[in-house]
Amino acid sequence: MPTAPTIISKQLSIGPIKLDAPIVLAPMAGITNHSFRQICRELGAGLVVTELLSSHAIHYKNAKTFGMFDWTDSERPVSVQLFGGDPSLMAEAAMVAEEHGADIIDLNMGCWVPKVAKNGAGAALLKDVCLAADIVKAMVQAVKIPVTVKIRSGWDSKETTAIGFAQRAQDSGAAAIAVHARFASQGFTGRADWSVIRRVKDVVTIPVIGNGDIESAEDALRMLDETGCDGVMIGRAAVGNPWIFREIRALLDCRSAIDPPSLLERIDVALRHVKTLAADPNVGEERAVKEMRGQLPHYFKGFPGVTKLRSELVKFNLIDDIENFLHKAGSECR
Numbered sequence: 001m002p003t004a005p006t007i008i009s010k011q012l013s014i015g016p017i018k019l020d021a022p023i024v025l026a027p028m029a030g031i032t033n034h035s036f037r038q039i040c041r042e043l044g045a046g047l048v049v050t051e052l053l054s055s056h057a058i059h060y061k062n063a064k065t066f067g068m069f070d071w072t073d074s075e076r077p078v079s080v081q082l083f084g085g086d087p088s089l090m091a092e093a094a095m096v097a098e099e100h101g102a103d104i105i106d107l108n109m110g111c112w113v114p115k116v117a118k119n120g121a122g123a124a125l126l127k128d129v130c131l132a133a134d135i136v137k138a139m140v141q142a143v144k145i146p147v148t149v150k151i152r153s154g155w156d157s158k159e160t161t162a163i164g165f166a167q168r169a170q171d172s173g174a175a176a177i178a179v180h181a182r183f184a185s186q187g188f189t190g191r192a193d194w195s196v197i198r199r200v201k202d203v204v205t206i207p208v209i210g211n212g213d214i215e216s217a218e219d220a221l222r223m224l225d226e227t228g229c230d231g232v233m234i235g236r237a238a239v240g241n242p243w244i245f246r247e248i249r250a251l252l253d254c255r256s257a258i259d260p261p262s263l264l265e266r267i268d269v270a271l272r273h274v275k276t277l278a279a280d281p282n283v284g285e286e287r288a289v290k291e292m293r294g295q296l297p298h299y300f301k302g303f304p305g306v307t308k309l310r311s312e313l314v315k316f317n318l319i320d321d322i323e324n325f326l327h328k329a330g331s332e333c334r
């Protein structure tokens with residue numbers, strides 16, 4: 001007997017916070033700064049997440065970390081992701097982020113890089129779910145805003161920890177759970193196994209946000225359909241392509257695809273991205289230009305001359321030069 005198609009909801013609430021679309025920009029270190037989050041929100045993301053911030057650094061009032069408390073009203077709702085392995089420090093960090101206007105606090109249980117995991121934080125918490133649950137409880141008790149958790153399938157393929165832990169996280173007061181459907185030991189290799197998202201969805205009542213290998217708007221709909229998850233989270237596919245959020249919204253709204261952005265729109269948004277970053281007093285023009293060297297070429301993926309563009313962009317130190325170059329390259333393409 002054919003199975004009935006999943007009914008995909010366009011609504012997603014995290015605690016009392018109603019998102020205007022069930023589509024989330026994934027936290028990405030070095031990428032999801034204020035400038036990029038703002039662009040993604042404008043182009044359709046229902047929620048944006050900061051990169052991971054260290055609870056230790058917040059405790060010691062590290063100026064660089066406090067500089068990342070850079071969200072503005074235009075991005076709201078904004079979720080602030082924290083990492084750490086000590087319940088009291090995590091509770092304190094959650095309170096500080098709440099005081100600075102965070103709408104949601106997210107616990108990082110997915111980062112596997114040794115700098116984080118060797119200190120018992122990030123994905124290492126998948127190996128100590130009692131401690132992880134204590135951290136969730138401590139954070140939930142410390143703040144009034146919702147606390148969410150972002151996990152991987154497990155530490156390694158010996159155990160799919162996500163299924164059992166999701167229930168524990170819910171019992172500890174988590175308001176939603178995002179699942180990157182890969183084991184920590186995989187890093188970014190192999191393909192995400194979306195069946196884990198489905199299995200997590202089966203055991204909890206809080207919203208489940210699916211993550212891993214969504215490369216297009218069609219993929220996002222397929223994940224919603226196949227796993228029954230309540231929302232989707234997009235990471236790498238949004239880099240240089242924040243229009244993916246607009247495209248997913250169009251598919252959700254009327255099941256029809258919309259045209260990709262024009263070259264002119266790509267140039268405008270790429271320039272806005274670097275200019276807004278440079279305008280941040282904690283960043284400035286020199287650093288903004290350097291940080292964007294890796295990201296700007298992504299805006300022009302698939303266009304002729306993108307390899308030349310990449311090698312040219314590293315030569316510039318000023319936004320004016322980037323602007324002149326992009327406009328000239330753009331007019332040559334037309």
Ligand SMILES: Cc1cc2nc3c(=O)[nH]c(=O)nc-3n(C[C@H](O)[C@H](O)[C@H](O)COP(=O)(O)O)c2cc1C
Nearest residue numbers: 026027028029051052110180212213214234235236
């Ligand atoms: C450059 C980069 C930085 C990342 N930084 C974070 C982070 O700070 N916190 C986190 O939970 N995940 C981080 N991730 C993982 C993503 O949030 C996401 O789970 C992963 O990329 C899978 O989703 P995707 O296939 O849509 O990219 C990062 C990923 C990338 C590529």
